[in-house]
Amino acid sequence: MASSIFKPRPRGGVWPVVVAWLGIVLLVAAAALMAGAGTAYRWEWVSLGTSFSLLRQGAHLAVAAGAVGLVTVLVAAFCRRWRPVMVGLLTSTAVVAMVALPAQMMQRAQSVPPIHDITTDLEKPPAFEALAGARDAAPNAVAYPQRFAAQQQAAYGRLSAITLPVPMADAMAAVEATVEARGWEIAAVGDARLEATATTRWFGFKDDVVIRLTETSDGVRIDMRSASRVGQSDLGTNAARIQSFLNDLAARADD
Incomplete structure (x- = not known):
């Protein structure tokens, strides 16, 4: 009777879920900063320098989200918590897609002359x-x-x-x-x-x-x-x- 009332505590407790949610929060904040940087400049809400600063901050947050996503995968896999594992994988994949364009822009900036x-x-x-x-x-x-x-x-x-x-x-x-x-x-x-x-x-x-x-x-x-x-x-x-x-x-x- 007692075994049916008290379920065993999941391995790792709440930590795999907490880390997974942290990665999601960082990912959403990064996406908002990176997407909003261009929109804010386009609508003349901020200067070009400020918009580039927002873009860099968003890229840094995205990298942090990717790192947290990898930590989530490791911790959740160790604890055999497969849903947080999937969340961590999706977070890391989304980060790669987000930073691909800024990374490509940086690479192009180094490969072409500084003329306009x-x-x-x-x-x-x-x-x-x-x-x-x-x-x-x-x-x-x-x-x-x-x-x-x-x-x-x-x-x-x-x-x-x-x-x-x-x-x-x-x-x-x-x-x-x-x-x-x-x-x-x-x-x-x-x-x-x-x-x-x-x-x-x-x-x-x-x-x-x-x-x-x-x-x-x-x-x-x-x-x-x-x-x-x-x-x-x-x-x-x-x-x-x-x-x-x-x-x-x-x-x-x-x-």
Whole structure:
């Protein structure tokens, strides 16, 4: 009768559960800080420096949550408490997913030059006109910094203009359609140039784009420039944007 009333105490007592819950709390706090860092800056609630501080704090908490998750697995496995073991494994897995993007950003920052303005024409970069005012109010320069040319050539030497074998009107129509498909905010469209702004999803960074069309004997040459308004390094974003855009544009012109 007594054995049916008094159940044996689980091995380890409450500690496997307590440690598991600690990992979950740290994980939720880390996720809130890391996700909120970009949102807070995007909505102009905090400065860029503060948002990066929040991101770092979130990453540190995530690492702590991962460590607690591993401790949970060890303690719970020793005590043969399989539910806390699963919680610890899930916590550690979630941490790996959370820190993957910041880790990738850090790796890219070390592999690309600390520049934020990229162009397909280093000798005569396309100039911003409609967006000159917005860029003048931002920290980064309006004109292409010529000191970037050597670093750009070394890092992105294959980046170059393309030539579309179509009339000027068709080339501009393809350019405008490709810009609209990417959701960029068009600032100005002329007969041979287009200016637009691309906004990143997480932090809402504004990167300005100018596309210049020039008639040649082979068709229409497309030159492009993409420049960030803030930040010394763009982590390779502008070069990737230009290359991806020109690839899509060439494919659209061939259709």
